[in-house]
Amino acid sequence: MSFSATLRDVTLKYRDGDALADVNLDLEAGKIYGLLGRNGAGKTSLLSLLAAFRKPTSGEILVGGEPVWENAGIVSRVALIREGGDFDDSDTVKAAIETGQIRPGFDTAYALKLAERFELPLKKKVRELSRGKRSILAAICGLAARAELTMFDEVHLGMDAPTRDAFYKELLAEYMDRPHTVILSTHLIDEVANYLEEVIIVDKGRILRHEELEVLQDLGATLTGPAAAVDDVAAGLEVLAEQQLGGTKSVTVAAFGPGTRERAAAAGLEIGPVGLQDLFIHLTEPSRNGA
């Protein structure tokens, strides 16, 4: 069983302002979601509410159809892994892993297998780990939690590229083996794009977009071909990114309608999907949202 998640009119206020304002969000069970947003947009606040790390100022949060706050049956099967993890730094790596046994579903053997694979020194104290190794420890504890809703908040920070790749593959393998709901919050958007089914974009404490990945990618397109032909078709369109190599040009445009698609096809241009990162930058442009 995997958990759905619902936020109804949720507001979270901090002393210095609203972190989230009137958020409504429905997440179906058993999907991999990408949570995107600029720094301070409210991503971590949103995840903290779903994991009952914080109580909302107002509104209702349901996970698996039940209120998540102080619900042992639910929170024991929800895992939010924050960058660097929430460990007792004086513990050894092995003890930190074993603390996960507080969750009835925690798979210690799997965690130890991953620790060996990622070359984590079990006898070392957590405080002695490098940032990268600490991130790996956090990721391992998240995977081994075998939770029904697993959330990774910038957990990749400090991991090198091969380790990140191995982590994403392990996450996908675990997901295929045991379908559950996953939310990935990250700034490395294009790196995770291939794994996502739906994308949630948070901006200034509100949900800006919540779409399937394909729907988002259809909001724009990448046109590649002779520079003059590309410029001709792209004229008047909002260009999100462009690259040129010799006489060949590639531009990413937003608001790519059927008429433009026909013109691009007639001009012999190659039409590709828009990069999620380019689209994200475009959608969260401060000038676009009245900032």
Added chain:
Amino acid sequence: MLALQNLTLPNRRFTLGLGIAQAALNYFKYWIIAAVAIAFLGPLSLSQYNEIDLSTWFYTANIAKWFTAFVAGGFLYVLVPNMIATGMTRRELSVAMGVFGLLWSAALGVLVFAGLLIERVYYGAMDWTQGIQADNATTAIGTWGETAAFAAVYPLLYLAYFAAGALIGAAAYRWQSSGWLLLFPVLVVVFSLDNAVYDTEPFGPSWAGVLGRFIDDWGRGLVLTGIAVVAAGLAIASRRILIDIPLHSKKA
């Protein structure tokens, strides 16, 4: 924590409390062994130069009170983010801390009780006086019965200090810049009651015993009742602070 293996959801708060107590006693076992060794060997070496007329275990027992408060506060401060991030509710954590407090206080209380009684035999064999400093004079603790009654109070005192430490630890986590200020009112109440139990000289900062002048005439039974009430009040206040405590954002 060995106790965590094979736990189930309904009983995990108790299992965790037992596990924390085991882990804490295991973590500090060498400190405890060293304290016991010093309590017995200290007077033997001092007797070469001075007449022994004070109970070393009295001092050991008093240091253990401060140590207990430190353990409770320190553990809770670390356990709040650790346990909640591992899928525990705040209610479960408060029950686990209660179990930990009871077991820790009982363990140290039994140790001190045994220590004071064994010390009585030891001092008797060495022809020393097992006394305490009270009202600027050294007073012998007394008969076997009086020694046992003297020592029997410690589990309750440890419980009060544990609750005080837990309250300050919870407040310090919740209000990171100012929570520790609770230390002052809590210390004054607990310390004044503690000093009133035996009419002893303050074993710690003398200003913290400022309420002693109002308590000294209460009588032992009322003072002990007061300590029990204060311990319960502090435990309730800790739970109240804990019950909706938010986890702080991680610092990059």
